[in-house]
Amino acid sequence: MIPVAIVGGGPVGLVSSILLSMSGIDHIVFEQYPDTSIHPKALGINQRTVEIFQHLGIEEELIKHRAPFESVSHTAWYTGLGKEDIEIVKREAWGAGERSEEYQRNSPAQYSILPQIRLEPILKRRALSLNPNAIRYSTKVLGVREEDESVILLVRTKDGVEEEVHAQYVLGADGGRGFAQNIGIDWEGKQDIVEMMTVHFKAELEALHPDKNVFLSWLINPTMRGSLGTGYCYHIGPYYPEREANSEWVFAFPRLPEDPSTFENEDTIKRIQRSLGIPDLDINLLSISSWTVNAIVAQQYRSKGGKVFLVGDAAHRFPPWGALGMNTGIQDAYNLIWKLVFALRSPDPKRFDNLLDTYEAERQPIARRVASNSLSNMLNHGNVMDTAIGISPDAAVESNLEAVRAFSDPNHPQYKAKRDAVKKAAEDLDLEFNAPGIEIGWFYPSADINREGDKTRHDGQLLEDGEYDITDYHPSTIPGHNLPHAWLKRGDKEVSTRHLIRHDSFLLLVNSPQWVPLQSELIHVEVIDNKEGWTDRDGTWNRLCNVGSTGAVLVRPDGIVAWRAQEWIYEREWIYEGKGLFPGVLDNVLKPRRHED
DSSP: EEEHHHHSSSSSHHHHHHHHHHHHHOOOOOOOOSOSSSSSOEEEEHHHHHHHHHHHTTTHHHHHSSSSSGHHHSSEEEEESSTOOOEEEEOOOOGGGGGGGHHHHSSSSSEEEEHHHHHHHHHHHHHHOOOOOOOOTTEEEEEEOOOOEEEEEEEOOOOOOOOEEEEEEEEEEESSSSSHHHHHEEEEEEOOOOOEEEEEESSSTTTTTSTTEEEEEOOOGGGTTTTHHHHHEEEEOOOOOOOOSSEEEEEEEEOOOOOOOSSOOHHHHHHHHHTTOOOTTTEEEEEEEEEEEOEEEOOOOOOOOSSSOOGGGEEEEETTTTOOHHHHHHHHHHHHHHHEEEEHHOOOOOGGGGHHHHHHHHHHHHHHHHHHHHHHHHHHIIIIIHHHOOTTTTOOOOHHHHHHHHHHHHSTTHHHHHHHHHHHHHTTHHHHHHHHHHOOOTOOGGGGGTTTGGGGGGGTTOOTTTTTSSSSSOOSSSTSSSSSOEEETTTTTTEEGGGOOSSSSSSEEEEEEEEEEGGSEEEEEEEBBTTTEEEESSSSSHHHHHHHHOOOEEEEESSBBBEESSSSOSSOOSSSSSSSSSSSSTTTTSOOOOOOO
């Protein structure tokens, strides 16, 4: 019996494999397809996910292959990309321009653009370097049966041979292909909102595009019902070793009632040419994918028997507006794997059932919020930007054309009003393109067992009405929050506090060497602002840590603050046991200690 079986070899499954290998846990990844993805799929990698990639040891490869930042620093709206088309508005995005310093303060990592077809091979190479036998491609999981002592998977190989595999735990990471339903877990939320088509193609489009800094081009053709009927496009390189003139692009558009029932190659090419406003563009189709927009979350993340977990798109499926689907899935795995490792290392894994239950308690609320926000982002393109211009999918074509003329003609009486409305609409849509609050500002209220965040609305991450601030990130060491980023220095070496997180133990960041005797197999101690430890390079840690001169901050293997002390404590408990946070994990390590001990 293997400790862990992973169903699905996409980004979430591969990240799970790497994390398990780094902790020395044997496992198998079953992937029904013969290799990594052939369609671009996800591509925005936010700062928190890049930090995870730093811990996985693949950041250098990511940097080598990702899009040059200057080529993805803006998003823009156009009536089309043809000679007669106009730019409606352009916005800085993903930490460019005036928000660059803010993004640099928030994290040691940079927001990155890399399509899934190029990310997955990087993850695959890393996974196989750690465990050459970890991945079984062309192997489909036909069924999962949970029993008292194990989970039994029925799998079929590419040769048609069926076999049973026994595992202690199973991770469903099949990308939403039905794993949840197969183990009896239903969905909540809105399904089948709209049918979409995405087309991966090659064309010499870069030379025709009006702006080399724009990554996402949103098309609002007034003759095609505006945003609803036109679509959007973006470039995907490859960028390494250099980007070719005839490079790769993705065009996405919603299926309309008047569209043909099936898009043949010629139909698809004509649709792209019309939407772009370039009727003679030479297009080489590479792949076409049809999919439906969903904003759904699994009702449970853990099976009734407790041995099967849902991660990634098997647990939630979001509209891609905001690029939070893959990021949320990878962060799911980062939350779950260390808890599984602790259970598997124990002679009695059931001791850790409460700890494993915190996976759903922590991650499911994040998914619900992301589903709602991503759906709002999708709807806003038509409801906000088209409305600002005066375009309606139900209006006559001539009426929509007149709205664009009013927007572009300085002598038109509606010109200024429309320009002001479009500027306001672009600012409203920043919730998709400049939103560190939802990208990295999420936290786990259930981990704040002493309700320290109530006094300050979690240091501002909650607004006065109790809703999350999804625009801005408010760093905090309140338990349940991600460890804030601060640069530390020791000799010639500089690291971020985020770089000190350890996958195999808890990290105790202390402002006084009194805590050093707590160093153990489960606790790694780092001293800040001490001659023998790290120096707070610019005072950021001192400002953000929110503990006293002899205080400490305890950080979980997933970078989440578990506990903090204002000052050195002795002769009484300083970790709160029995409240569901670390049952059975730290009780033998963090006992009351006397200073002289």
